[in-house]
Amino acid sequence: MAEQLMEAGVLLAVGMSVVFAFLTLLIAGIHLIAWFERAFPSPIETPSTRPRQEPKQKNDITEVSPQIAAAISAAVSTHRKSTSK
Amino acid sequence: MAEQLMEAGVLLAVGMSVVFAFLTLLIAGIHLIAWFERAFPSPIETPSTRPRQEPKQKNDITEVSPQIAAAISAAVSTHRKSTSK
Amino acid sequence: MAEQLMEAGVLLAVGMSVVFAFLTLLIAGIHLIAWFERAFPSPIETPSTRPRQEPKQKNDITEVSPQIAAAISAAVSTHRKSTSK
Amino acid sequence: MEKLLILWESTAIPHFEIKQIIMMLVGFALLYLAIVRKFEPLLLLPIGFGALLTNIPLAGFSEAGGLLHYIYYIGVDTGVFPLLIFMGVGAMTDFSALIANPRMLLLGAAAQFGIFATLFGAILLNGLSFFDFSLQDASAIAIIGGADGPTAIFLASKLAPELLGAIAVAAYSYMALVPIIQPPIMKALTTAEERKLPMAQLRVVSKKEKILFPLAVLLMTLIFLPSATPLVGMFCFGNLLKECGVVDRLSNTAQNELINIVTIFLGLAVGSKLSADAFLTAETLGILALGAVAFSIGTAAGVMMAKLMNKLSKDNINPLIGAAGVSAVPMAARVVNKVGLESNPHNFLLMHAMGPNVAGVLGSAVAAGILLALVGP
Amino acid sequence: MEKLLILWESTAIPHFEIKQIIMMLVGFALLYLAIVRKFEPLLLLPIGFGALLTNIPLAGFSEAGGLLHYIYYIGVDTGVFPLLIFMGVGAMTDFSALIANPRMLLLGAAAQFGIFATLFGAILLNGLSFFDFSLQDASAIAIIGGADGPTAIFLASKLAPELLGAIAVAAYSYMALVPIIQPPIMKALTTAEERKLPMAQLRVVSKKEKILFPLAVLLMTLIFLPSATPLVGMFCFGNLLKECGVVDRLSNTAQNELINIVTIFLGLAVGSKLSADAFLTAETLGILALGAVAFSIGTAAGVMMAKLMNKLSKDNINPLIGAAGVSAVPMAARVVNKVGLESNPHNFLLMHAMGPNVAGVLGSAVAAGILLALVGP
Amino acid sequence: MEKLLILWESTAIPHFEIKQIIMMLVGFALLYLAIVRKFEPLLLLPIGFGALLTNIPLAGFSEAGGLLHYIYYIGVDTGVFPLLIFMGVGAMTDFSALIANPRMLLLGAAAQFGIFATLFGAILLNGLSFFDFSLQDASAIAIIGGADGPTAIFLASKLAPELLGAIAVAAYSYMALVPIIQPPIMKALTTAEERKLPMAQLRVVSKKEKILFPLAVLLMTLIFLPSATPLVGMFCFGNLLKECGVVDRLSNTAQNELINIVTIFLGLAVGSKLSADAFLTAETLGILALGAVAFSIGTAAGVMMAKLMNKLSKDNINPLIGAAGVSAVPMAARVVNKVGLESNPHNFLLMHAMGPNVAGVLGSAVAAGILLALVGP
C-alpha cells in the first residue's frame, strides 16, 4: 500500500501541476486572442444586437407563420369590431 | 394436428386466464393508488391549470419569441393607424 | 495507357448515351403524368392555397398555442386601453 | 458494345420474374392505400416504398451491404425499433380515462380473446394441405388480433421472422380498416337501447396517480410476467417521461423526433421483408384471413364482456365501448363514439372508450409476453 | 519524474511530423473557408474539425476504438450517411419547375458531360510519372463534376475509399465556388442578346403530378438502372414523404433533425479521412485539378446544350440556365439569376433555372449509377 | 397444468433474491430523487428506470440480445454517448464570462485538487480489509470530484467499467446536492467581509473571440494533452457549432434532439449497470464516501485559491466564486450567487461565477485526460 500511496502522491503532484500549467497556458492563449481582437477589431456585438437564432430552422422561409398571422388578424378584427361600435 | 389443436386449446385457456388475472391485479393496483392518493392528497390538477408544455425546449428562455412579438406589434400598430383616422 | 484511354472513351460514349436516354425517357414519363392529370384532373392547388405545414408536429392539437394567444390578448388589451382614452 | 451489354445485363429487364412484378404492384397498392386512402400512412408508406426497393433484381437493397439490410439487421432483428416506437407511443398516451375507471381493464383483457382464439384457426388451417404453420408461426399471426403494430412486429421478429412482412402489413391494414370492420359487429351484438346508454362522467385524476400508474404496471410486469417486460417496460418508461413533468425535453423528443426517425427506418425495414419469395405464398393469404378473424373475434369479445359488465354493474356501461378494447388507439375509440352518436346524438362516448382503448394496448403487450414465455425460442 | 516523462511522451510534441502540421493548417483553412467565407459551412466546418482531430499523434480519434473510427465505419463505409442525406435533400426539393418544363432534363443530362470527360483527364494525368489513377479512382474523382456532395461521397466510398477525403473536400469546395467558377464560362459562351432572353411563365403543377413524379423516377430507375437505386431511391423516398401530404411529421424530421444529425457525423467522418498520408500526395493535387476541369466542362456543356435547344425550340430558352444543370442546388440557379439580371434587370431566371438545377441532381445520381455498374467492384 | 407451471417458472417470483429486491428499492429511490426532489432528473430518471429493468430475474434486458445490452455495448462501452453529450453541452455553453476574465481558469484548475486528493483517499481505504481499489478504480472514482457527469462516465467506461453504475449515480447525485454540500464549506472558509466583496463588471466579448476560443483550447489540447482530446475536442466542436454563427441548424440539433436522444439511451444504459452483483458491494459505499470527499475538497480548494487571488490581485475577487470551479454548471454558479446575496443583497455574482464554472468543465476534462494518460490501459 505504501507503494500505491507513493504513486497516488506522484499523481497528485504531477496532475495538479499539469492542470495548472495547461490552464495557465490557456490564460495566455485568451490574452493572445484578446490582443489579436484589439489589433484587428471586429464590430462589437452584444447579445441584444444579434438576432436570436430560431430554435427550429425552417426550410421554407416565411417571416411570420400563417398560423400566427391568422391568429393576429383574427384578434385584431375582433378588436376592431368591439371598438368600432 | 390433434395434438397441436390440444396445445392451442391449452394456450387459449392459460393465456386468457393470465391476461385476466394480470389485468384484474392491475385494477387492484389502481385502486390502491387511488386510496393512496386519497390518504395523502396532492392538489388536484386539471389539464387547464397545468401550462401546456412547449413542443420545443428552448435552451435560452424568452417568454415570447421576438418574431411573434414583432408580428404582434406590427399588427397592432397597423391597426392603430387604421383606427386613428 | 492507350487501352485505358480507349476504355475512358467508351465510358464517355456509353455513359452520356445512357444519361440522355434515361432522362429523355423521364421527359416522356412526365408528359405521361401530365396527360394523366389532364385526363383525370384534380383540383389545382397553388402553393398559397395549401396551408403551410407546421415545422413541428404537435401531438396535442391546439389551434393557437396558449403562449401566442396570451401574447395577442395582452397586446390587444394594451392597445384597447391606449385607444379608449 | 461490350459495355452496352454489361449495362443491359445490369438493367433489371432481363432478370425480371413475374413474381417480382406482382410484388411491385403490391408495393404500389400499399402506397395507394397510404396516400390516397390515408390508411395508417406513417407506416404503410415506408413499408410500400421498402417493398418497391426490395423487389428489384440486382439493386441489392436488402442483401448484405445494402441499406435496408443494415437497417433490418440493426433495428428489427434486435427488436430495438419496435421497442423505441412503443416508448414514443407511451409518451403520447394519456391513461387518465383508465385510472378514473379501472374496470375498463377487463374490456382490454376480453378483447385479447381474438388473439388466443386465432391460434386455433391457424392450426385448423394446417388441415388444408398447403398450410403448415408451426405454433410459433400461429402465435405471431394471432397477435394481429391485438391491433397493435409495434407489438406485432416485435413478436413476429422473435417468433416468425420470415412472416414478419406479411404480419406487419396485415396488422396495419386492419388497424386502418377498424371503421369498416368493427361497426357491423358492434351493431349485431347490441340492441339499440344498449347503444344509447349514457355513462357517468369520469372523475379527475391527479398528477400523482398518473405518475404512479406506469410504475405500478412496470412493477407488476417485472414480478409476474418478465417476458412482457421489454414491451411493457419501454411503454411505461415513455409514459413516465411524459407524466413526471421534470423531463419534458426527453418526453418531447421521444414522442417527436425519435419516434419519427425510427418510424421511417422501421417502415423501410419491414417493407424490405416483402420479397416475392416470402410474400407470394399461401401463408400470406392465410395470414390475411386469420388477421381478419382475430380482429373480429376480439371486437366481439370486447362487446360481449361490456354487456356482461353492464348487467352485473350498478353503473351504466355502454357495451359499444368494449369494441375499443382491441387497441388501435385512437381509431377504435373514435369508432365507438361515432356508432354511439348514431343511436343517441347527445351521448359522447369518446373519453369512456379511451379507457378500454389504452387497456387494450397493455392487454396485447401482456398477451405477447405470455406467448413469448410459452412458445418462444 | 518518471510520471512527467510518461506525460511528456504522451504529449504530441515529440511525435509531431511536418506533414501533420501541414494537415492541421489544412484543417484550419477549411474552418476559415466555412466560417469566414461561408463556403458550404454545414459540411466544411465538421470536415475541417475532423481533419484537426484526426491528424494529432496519439489522440487515436480515427484508430480502432476512436469515435471517428466508429462513425466512419458505421456511416460512411456502409454508405448509410450519404443515403440519409440524400433522403433529406429529397424531402427539401421541389420538382415543380421541372415538371412544368420537363425538357429541362436535357440540360441536367448535358451537364454530366463534365463527369465523363474528366475520366479522360484522369487517365491522361497517368502519363505524368507521379500519378497512377485506376479507372475506379478516375470515376470517383470525375463525379466531382456532378456538383453533388452526397453522390460524390457515396461513389467514392464504393470505388476509391482512400481518396474519399480529398474528393469530398474538392466537391464541397467547388460547389461553394460556383459563383466564381461559372460566370466567366457562362459569359464566354453566350452573347449579350442571348443572356437577355425572357422565358415563358411556368404552368402551375398539381399535387397529384408532384406525388407521381418521384414514383415515376423510382420505377424507371428500378427497371433501367438498378445500380442507381440506392441514391435515386432514397432521394425519391424523401421527395415522396414531402409531397404526399399525409406524413408531414416524417418529412419534417427527414429534412431537419435527421439530416442535421447525419450531417454532423458525416462531416466529422469525412474529415477523419484527411490524414497526412492520404491527403498530402500528388493525387490530391490531381483531384483538385480534375475537379475544377469537371466543373467547368459540365457548366460549358450545359450552356451549349441550352443554346442548341434555344435554336431548335419555338419557345425562348435563355442559355444561361444550362449552367444550372450541374446541380449545386440552389447556388447554381441563383448564379444564373444573377448573371441574367446583369444583362436584363427585369429578367428573373431563378424559377426557370430550378428545373435544370434539380435535373442535375438526378443526372449525376444516374451517372453515378452508370459508373457503379460499369467500373464498380 | 404443465403450461401453468412453465408460466409460474417464467415469473420472477421463484427466482427472486433479496439482493435484487434491494436493487429495485434503489431504482425506486433514484426515481423518487429525480421526480419528487428534482435531482438531475434528465439523467437520474432514466438511470433509475434502467436499474428497475435490469434487476429482474429472467427479463434479460441487459443480457446478450436485450435492448439495454445493445445500447450499453454500442454507446457506453465505446465512449460514444458521453462524447455526444459533451458535444451538446459544448453547444449550450457560453464562454463569454471566462474570456472576459481569463484568470478564472486558475479557479477551475484549483478545484481539480478534489480529484487528485481523492486518489489518496481511495488508496487509504484499501487499508480496510474489504476494499481493494486498483489505481485505475481509484482514478475513475476520484473523477466524481470533477462534478461533471459525461466526463465521469467516459473515464469510468475506460478505467473501471464494473464500477460505472455506482460512479455515475454518485456523480449525478452529488451534482444535485451542490446546494446542500457547498454552502457550509464556502461559509466556513470565508469571512462575512469577503463574501460581500463586489466585483468589477465584465467587459463585452466579441464574436471573433468566442469563435477563436474553442479553437485555441482544441489546439492546446491536441499539442499538450492528446489523451484529453476526445472529451475536450467534442466539447470544443459543440461550442464552435454554436459560436461560429453559420451552422445554426447543426448547433440547434446538437443541443436539442441529439442530446435528448443520447440522454435517454445513456441513462438507461448506465442504469443497466446497477445490477445487484455490481452495486451491493462495499465498493459502492466507498465510492459514495470518496465522491463526497472529492466534492468537498474541490470546493474548498476553489475557495482557498480565490482567497489567495484576492490577496494578490489589485481587483476584488469574491472568494465565493472559487466554489463554482468544480463545474456542476450552472448549479454551482447559482449557489455562489445565492450565498453571495445572503451577505450582500445587492451583489449579484452569477455572471462572475460562470467563469470559474465553465473553467471547471475544462479543468476536469483535462484532469480526466491526465489520468487516462498516466494510469489508462
Ligand code: NA
Ligand atoms: Na390490443
Ligand code: NA
Ligand atoms: Na449534378
Ligand code: NA
Ligand atoms: Na469540473
